[in-house]
Amino acid sequence: MLDFSKFTLENGLDVIVHEDHRCPIASVNLWYHVGSKNERAGRTGLAHLFEHLMFEGSAHHDSGYFAPLQQAGGSLNGSTNCDRTNYWEVVPTNALELALWLESDRLGYLLPALTSEKFENQREVVLNERRQTYENRPYGLALMALTASLFATDHPYHWTTIGHADDIRAATLDDAHAFFQTYYHPGNASLTVAGDVDTAAVLELVRQHFEEIPAGPPIPPVRIGENSGPGAAPRSEDTRLRLEDRVALPRLYLAWRSPRLFAEGDAGMDLVAEVLAGGKTSRLYRRLVHERQIATEISASQGSRELDGWFSIMATAAPGQELVELEQAIDDELHALAESGPDEAELSRCFTQVDVQFIYRLQTVGGFNGRSDQLNAYNVYTGDPGFMNQDRARYREITAGQVAGLAHRLREPGRVALSVVPAGSADRALPGSRPAVVS
């Protein structure tokens, strides 16, 4: 679906170029194959804190990265998840060299400019990001409670990317330097340049800016402990947790371990999510929100990541309704889907819904989830920037029977049920729930 050229420099940097001449802009998108999965206990949150430091200046431009790029009419940002960290700029084409100069300077020459003053400032900013996005937001700590329970302490998805507040406070400038030296290498990165550009000219510019950066040592492997690895016994019992929060309406989260990204069953779980909660024709919306009116909102998603996945269903209780009712109604629908599978028209709509996402996703060249971000994602996770075609095709092969089989797995024991209830109403959690530990 996307034309591109891929090159690999001698230092290991993957370079992908995608031409699209409709709009006079260029997108620079750089993925580093490092995320919170690479952190160690006691220093969670370091990958994300480090991402912030990448915007604070490098040896040859020792001040903020926003100023020169906004001056050039560009936009820029970055993000961190459990598997990777990405950085991007979208600039008018005349500023492409500026963006590459800056990206290469922070890869090649960050540490001389990384001072304790910057580190302390961004640590405070990140603690405020944590307060804003998790601690002071309704239901904001639910994801932390879920992943901490789904994944044992020896699994790198046990903690969330924002990290523990105490770990963020404990991190040092030395930790940041070591993190950079360990993970920020050309060989651990994938650079995509897309937009109104010429492939040969881009390659030349990239070589001028990135070739001088040494390859760096190999990346330490990510370890999944024996309690969580493929050999570990599956959970034989459900877990029930509760969290009291500043919320008006109780909410139920059900979560399961599920196939990792692109593994057998991953695409099928996307269709399970679509059948259950994709829009107003979905089974759970019809039953819980529309007909019985016991829930105000419903969602389901297959969160597939590089090492592992988790499938989750979320339902918020309507005023006066209790989570036990919601759980029972969801179980009834899971049972029905596992028994009979989706009907033909239902499955066909789900195919269409999933399939058009691939077209809508083509609309932007840069930024989060734009074409350059997708090319890098496919390159980092599969080695093939053009994997979009296979990604799209894998949905078409899924049968109603397979969807039923995957739904059946959600009927087996081992799930985590998290009740988030208004503070002081612990009794509105599912019976037998124990307090979740979050910070």
Next chain:
Amino acid sequence: MIARADRSRMPEPGPVPPTRFPTVACRQLSNGLALRTVEHPGPPVVTFWLMMPVGSAADPAHAHGLAALTADLLDEGSVERNGRAFHEALAGIGARLGTEVGPDSTTISISTVVQHALEGVGLLAELVARPRFDPADVGRVRDLRRSRVQQLRSDSGAVADRVFIETLFEGHPYGHLGLGTAASLASLTTGDVVAFHRDAYHLGSATLIAVGALSHQQLGDAAEQTFGALPVLPADPGVITAPADLATVGPSATRLVLVDRPGAVQSELRIGHVAVARDNPDYHALQVLNVVLGGQFVSRLNQRLREEKGYTYGVRTGFDCRRAPGPFALHGSVQADATTESVQEVLTEMAAIGADRPVTAKELEMARAALTRGFARGFETAGQVARGVASLVLHGLPAEYYDRFVPAVEAVDAVAVTAAATAHLRADEAVVVIVGPAEALASELTGLGLGEPLQVEA
């Protein structure tokens, strides 16, 4: 051999590539409905927006939330088919329905892949012209929206937005959020919805905007086949209040409002006042002023509160330029123990930029550059283009306006920015809304000199 980059200085970007807003073709369908089409080559996507210049400001005083409830109910089915069948039809072509109700306008949109353009715009016409408004659906959707009101009371950002607008625009059509309140929603009936739809959705003042990877002819044909036979009645002056008829609002007597959120680790802040309408002649100078003050990452307020102090994940300011004067506001949340200091910083910077610390030459250049050089980025997708056209139509701006935007911003000089700040930024009238831990804050807030905080419920 490839030459190494020169690291002794950053590359200077060359001339900015010329960029133009795509051509907007204007015509009327055979029934008189205004149509705007834009050819937008690229991914095979098309979007149809029906924009009506009636929004939540048209809610009757006793019926806040009616405009938004009416829009929300459209997809519960048409005269021809019920809500379920309607959504099955939407899903069957992979279409997405969008509903936006702002203070001044309502926009209903459908986006789909080009091969389903005709079916998509047909569904849009069906839900707008012949909604079902079954009383059972009205009651159910109204209750869902009441639950939402209840839920948002524990969301500090939503509480701050509501209290801020209620304080600034007390008794004014802009003085409530589109969602309405639990009490106002409870009183709404199917009759209210049917009447509002009759008065506001009559197409006499509406504009259909079509943008996508099709020709003007194809877009126009699809529009004609679906919307062309619908009745178009003239605009009803009883519903659409002309901006000039909206009462002007004086400065708020209340300067400091505190909503208690016991034990909260941050304070949510809204700081500002009623400012200007979209037709204000200082519009472009205000855009430049805003970029310097708080409109982007590199702005005085974000640099100070985030990059120097570390008190926040980020703050932003903006002039919400509506058909009648809308709010200027700072949005953001700060760690609770830095609340008073942060508020003081904001008020100080608001005052300084029109007085003792006017924009510098460097700031001016950066702000103008950010607005003009980044222009092309804003119109990459069909949806972005449609939004741009909808804004032109709503504010009565010419189809070529976006080509005038860059020169107009480039013409803004320091004198104009200072004059705009002096005229339209009034730190000494600003209302400060804080949603935070009252017990910890109440005593120190008096140091702001804004009087005793008015404490209100979330």
